[in-house]
Amino acid sequence: MESKHFDLVGFENDVMVWSDYENEVPSLDDRNWVWSDHPPMQCQVRTVKVHHPFYMMAGEPFWVLHTPASSSINGWDSHPEEIEHSSIIQCSIERVLVRDEFKAWLRVKVLEVRMIKDFMEYFPVRDGSKGYLGDFEVFRDPNIFSYRDWLFISAGAQGDLGVWGLVKRMDGQYHMLVYGDWGFHKNNIFGGNILLPKHQIEGWIEQAMQDNRYDTLE
Structure with missing residues (x-):
């Protein structure tokens, strides 16, 4: 997860979806659950659903793209107004709630939030x-x-x-x-x-x- 050309490397937003659940979560096969529209904040512990090709170990920091719910579902080309509310977030896995071969519900800690609109100042x-x-x-x-x-x-x-x-x-x-x-x-x-x-x-x-x-x- 490193690149000699870029400063950050991580996962696309659809690999990890954010929820407002805590320790009680829907079935892994349940598709009818509500995605969170609350942006992750530094130091929060949040519940997320991940799927292949996500492959990180517990405690290992990783970066992931975060977009608000509408553009997560339909893309920036449908909701371009959400570009400036999008970020790349560094997280680490705190706990695995439930998992199977291809997907899992996790509790993750938000380590850092970097807004995309500010990348020209960051890097x-x-x-x-x-x-x-x-x-x-x-x-x-x-x-x-x-x-x-x-x-x-x-x-x-x-x-x-x-x-x-x-x-x-x-x-x-x-x-x-x-x-x-x-x-x-x-x-x-x-x-x-x-x-x-x-x-x-x-x-x-x-x-x-x-x-x-x-x-x-x-």
């Missing part, structure tokens, strides 16, 4: 001119959603694997603050402050507009 700028956008070009023709100063860029292969990036426009430059890659046995996120090549991103935007793969969200 030093890294040069993104080499290697950071290669996976997008492998899949070709990324879809781009624009919301205020934010771009959400995604590309994939028939729903089996793909990549996405959350980019903030600032002073005419493009900073990728979160990158994600997912597949059959991974669902990872990477956090940092990567200054992307302006000509490349604007070329993607122009091509996406021509191909009807660019949407401006309100």
